[in-house]
Amino acid sequence: MAGSNSKTILVTGGAGYIGAHTCKALSSAGFEPVSYDNLSRGNADAVLWGPFEQGDILDREHLGDVIDRYRPAAVIHFAALAYVSESVASPGKYWHNNVTGSLTLVEAMRSRNINQFVFSSSCAVYGESPFQPICEDAPKRPVNPYGRSKLVVERLLQDCHPALKLNSVSLRYFNAAGADLEREIGEKHEPETHLIPLALNSVINPDQPITVFGADYPTADGTCIRDFVHVSDLADAHVKALDYLHGKPGVHQFNLGTGQGFSVLQVIEAVGQVTGVQPNVKHGPRRPGDPPVLVADPVKANQELDWKPRYCKIQEMVESAWGWLNRR
Ligand SMILES: NC(=O)c1ccc[n+]([C@@H]2O[C@H](COP(=O)([O-])OP(=O)(O)OC[C@H]3O[C@@H](n4cnc5c(N)ncnc54)[C@H](O)[C@@H]3O)[C@@H](O)[C@H]2O)c1
Numbered sequence: 001m002a003g004s005n006s007k008t009i010l011v012t013g014g015a016g017y018i019g020a021h022t023c024k025a026l027s028s029a030g031f032e033p034v035s036y037d038n039l040s041r042g043n044a045d046a047v048l049w050g051p052f053e054q055g056d057i058l059d060r061e062h063l064g065d066v067i068d069r070y071r072p073a074a075v076i077h078f079a080a081l082a083y084v085s086e087s088v089a090s091p092g093k094y095w096h097n098n099v100t101g102s103l104t105l106v107e108a109m110r111s112r113n114i115n116q117f118v119f120s121s122s123c124a125v126y127g128e129s130p131f132q133p134i135c136e137d138a139p140k141r142p143v144n145p146y147g148r149s150k151l152v153v154e155r156l157l158q159d160c161h162p163a164l165k166l167n168s169v170s171l172r173y174f175n176a177a178g179a180d181l182e183r184e185i186g187e188k189h190e191p192e193t194h195l196i197p198l199a200l201n202s203v204i205n206p207d208q209p210i211t212v213f214g215a216d217y218p219t220a221d222g223t224c225i226r227d228f229v230h231v232s233d234l235a236d237a238h239v240k241a242l243d244y245l246h247g248k249p250g251v252h253q254f255n256l257g258t259g260q261g262f263s264v265l266q267v268i269e270a271v272g273q274v275t276g277v278q279p280n281v282k283h284g285p286r287r288p289g290d291p292p293v294l295v296a297d298p299v300k301a302n303q304e305l306d307w308k309p310r311y312c313k314i315q316e317m318v319e320s321a322w323g324w325l326n327r328r
Pocket residue numbers: 012013014015016017018019036037038039040041042043055056057058077078079080081082097101120121122123172173174175176177189
């Protein structure tokens with residue numbers, strides 16, 4: 001963007017879980033994040049680094065006004081609805097918010113010549129992959145509307161490169177976990193759907209057991225296997241992605257995971273070890289749209305982005321989340 005502030009980054013969804021951790025990482029790296037969030041799922045008190053602008057990505061006029069005032073050099077786009085079950089029940093909501101919202105954002109950027117974009121994609125774009133671990137060129141067959149909304153935005157970014165010279169990195173996170181090690185921010189969703197905070201909650205409130213959805217998957221203990229990646233490691237990857245785009249304009253995708261899978265029951269056991277109290281567990285049926293195994297092959301991100309996760313043990317992730325909860 002002509003006359004842009006090279007250190008200013010617009011962060012949509014900056015009041016959310018991964019967005020807030022990324023604002024901290026950006027600030028530590030010398031950038032000024034500007035958080036833009038409608039607070040539908042985020043928390044204003046998580047915006048501790050850089051200014052906060054409350055607004056919706058579907059509101060093109062307001063977005064344009066914020067861009068004109070701050071003149072960011074790049075956009076990191078976290079803002080989305082991100083509950084698989086909700087997307088199955090209300091697909092239109094996901095197409096509108098995640099797809100139309102992203103299109104509105106891209107159009108607002110393009111009319112102001114901002115051409116650097118980092119997008120929060122997801123392992124949900126792969127669906128039930130026949131290959132494990134999953135590398136970036138594995139088939140993309142999402143099994144729920146949430147995953148389809150992410151894949152459609154990736155396709156939009158591909159179309160926008162030749163036509164509009166929009167350079168982008170799509171980061172396909174596997175399962176974000178843990179909290180800031182300095183305990184300044186953590187994970188706070190209402191309702192909460194993520195495994196570690198739910199298991200910790202059932203330690204604090206034994207009358208609120210954690211439900212394990214499906215114990216008959218074709219895995220060693222019958223529960224789903226996921227690749228948990230520490231949220232501060234994810235945050236660092238965004239700073240690296242900005243750097244990468246400078247040297248390598250184009251359209252890029254990277255898997256972000258540790259390459260190691262843990263089953264739901266293994267994570268619950270780790271919560272028991274860290275807290276000294278075994279969470280109260282109840283069993284429920286499988287959830288529609290939940291693939292049995294999702295584990296990343298992170299080699300491309302390791303090699304090309306120069307990104308290596310630092311906190312790979314499930315205990316470290318649980319400890320950081322527990323530490324933050326205790327501070328609160
Ligand atoms: N958490 C994970 O494990 C995970 C995994 C893969 C991908 N992702 C993706 O990463 C991104 C961030 O995830 P998160 O866990 O931090 O979620 P989050 O819900 O904590 O954060 C999303 C933020 O976006 C905001 N938002 C939603 N719709 C908006 C809109 N129309 N306008 C403005 N703001 C809006 C919400 O208020 C919230 O603060 C999402 O795009 C999500 O799909 C997350």
